[in-house]
Amino acid sequence: xxxxxxGDDEGPSTPNGTTLVSYLLGGLAxxxxxxxxxxxxxxxxxxxxxxGLVVGLVGGIYLIYAQHVRS
Amino acid sequence: MGADVSVVAASEExxxxxxxxxxGFEAPGVSLFFPTPWLEFGLPGTSGLNKYYLVAVVAxxxxxxxWYFTTRKAKVVPGRGQSMAELLVGFLxxxxxxxxxxxxxxxxxxxxxxxxxxxxxxxxxxxxPGLQLPVTSNLAFPAVLAxxxxxxxxxxxxxxxxxxxxxxxxxIPGGVPAWILPIVVPIEALSNFIIRPATHMIRLFxxxxxxxxxxxxxxxxxxxxxxxxxxxxxxxxxxxVGYSGLxxxxxxxxxxxxxxxxxxxxxxxxxxxSIYIGEALEGAH
Numbered sequence: 001x002x003x004x005x006x007g008d009d010e011g012p013s014t015p016n017g018t019t020l021v022s023y024l025l026g027g028l029a030x031x032x033x034x035x036x037x038x039x040x041x042x043x044x045x046x047x048x049x050x051x052g053l054v055v056g057l058v059g060g061i062y063l064i065y066a067q068h069v070r071s
Numbered sequence: 072m073g074a075d076v077s078v079v080a081a082s083e084e085x086x087x088x089x090x091x092x093x094x095g096f097e098a099p100g101v102s103l104f105f106p107t108p109w110l111e112f113g114l115p116g117t118s119g120l121n122k123y124y125l126v127a128v129v130a131x132x133x134x135x136x137x138w139y140f141t142t143r144k145a146k147v148v149p150g151r152g153q154s155m156a157e158l159l160v161g162f163l164x165x166x167x168x169x170x171x172x173x174x175x176x177x178x179x180x181x182x183x184x185x186x187x188x189x190x191x192x193x194x195x196x197x198x199x200p201g202l203q204l205p206v207t208s209n210l211a212f213p214a215v216l217a218x219x220x221x222x223x224x225x226x227x228x229x230x231x232x233x234x235x236x237x238x239x240x241x242x243i244p245g246g247v248p249a250w251i252l253p254i255v256v257p258i259e260a261l262s263n264f265i266i267r268p269a270t271h272m273i274r275l276f277x278x279x280x281x282x283x284x285x286x287x288x289x290x291x292x293x294x295x296x297x298x299x300x301x302x303x304x305x306x307x308x309x310x311x312v313g314y315s316g317l318x319x320x321x322x323x324x325x326x327x328x329x330x331x332x333x334x335x336x337x338x339x340x341x342x343x344x345s346i347y348i349g350e351a352l353e354g355a356h
Contacts, residue, residue: 018267018270018343019262019267021270022262022263022266022267022270023258023262025262025266026257026258026259026260026261026262026265026266027258029261029266030257030258030261031254031257031258055254056258059251059254059255059258060258062247062251062254062255063244063247063255063258063259066244066246066247066255067244067245067246070246
């Protein structure tokens with residue numbers, strides 16, 4: 001992202017906010033979904049779902065960090 | 072109790088507060104957004120020809136009329152209408168395309184100005200007496216616009232960076248060690264190709280939907296609470312008029328606020344479109 005797009009003071013509807021939220025949602029949805037499918041396939045009630053949610057959340061936060069904080 | 076009779080009586084005269092029919096307030100529901108079609112073709116998944124089509128056509132005419140009347144006698148020294156149009160174009164150029172895309176963004180300025188005016192006029196239809204239905208409160212309209220932007224985003228990126236380059240830039244984040252890639256690439260894919268276009272359309276749709284529902288609620292509440300001839304006595308009649316006045320004040324305040332939201336949402340939609348296109352042009356970051 002460019003420097004001039006950093007509207008940090010405008011809440012979640014700013015472009016930056018949109019990207020960040022979509023990373024967090026994407027992480028939770030994808031890895032949480034994978035965990036849920038694994039649970040369902042193995043007949044477990046909830047073991048991989050929480051693991052997947054945590055992995056997804058960490059992945060999303062890492063993406064935000066790698067692309068928007070570090071650089 | 073004779074409940075059946077009283078319900079019928081209430082619905083015939085309109086239900087008001089402090090009545091002795093035993094009827095209550097019925098809040099406006101989502102049926103507001105499913106107007107009865109005038110013409111149905113029986114095609115699966117279609118709504119038939121309903122009020123949305125009429126209002127959308129009016130919105131197109133309004134947008135076209137705006138440009139016709141502001142630019143038909145364009146002069147070097149602009150008149151009032153022309154200055155308004157120039158102000159709008161200048162604002163979108165400086166605040167949207169140049170900020171998000173840069174100098175190159177001037178190529179996309181006509182698209183963004185058209186989108187802005189079209190979306191704004193569709194939104195404003197929610198406040199025009201007689202129409203009172205924001206076209207964008209039906210998900211189909213923002214969805215088509217967001218899909219157009221999504222396709223353009225892919226087209227622009229592929230043309231600039233090639234097929235592989237565009238998808239590599241959108242799927243593989245830069246500066247990430249290889250062992251993390253299996254975790255983050257699916258997140259990038261889901262985020263860029265599904266969640267972002269989806270939120271792009273839902274943001275506009277949901278704000279217009281909720282805003283319209285809120286206005287309808289204030290209007291219905293004002294009507295419901297107005298009962299000066301209450302059978303429970305003049306005191307309750309006076310109280311009901313006071314309540315109704317409050318609802319009216321709320322309605323007027325929120326109408327003004329809605330107008331602001333309508334402009335902001337049109338602006339946000341255009342801004343996000345520009346940012347996506349700028350990002351596709353920029354490639355990997």
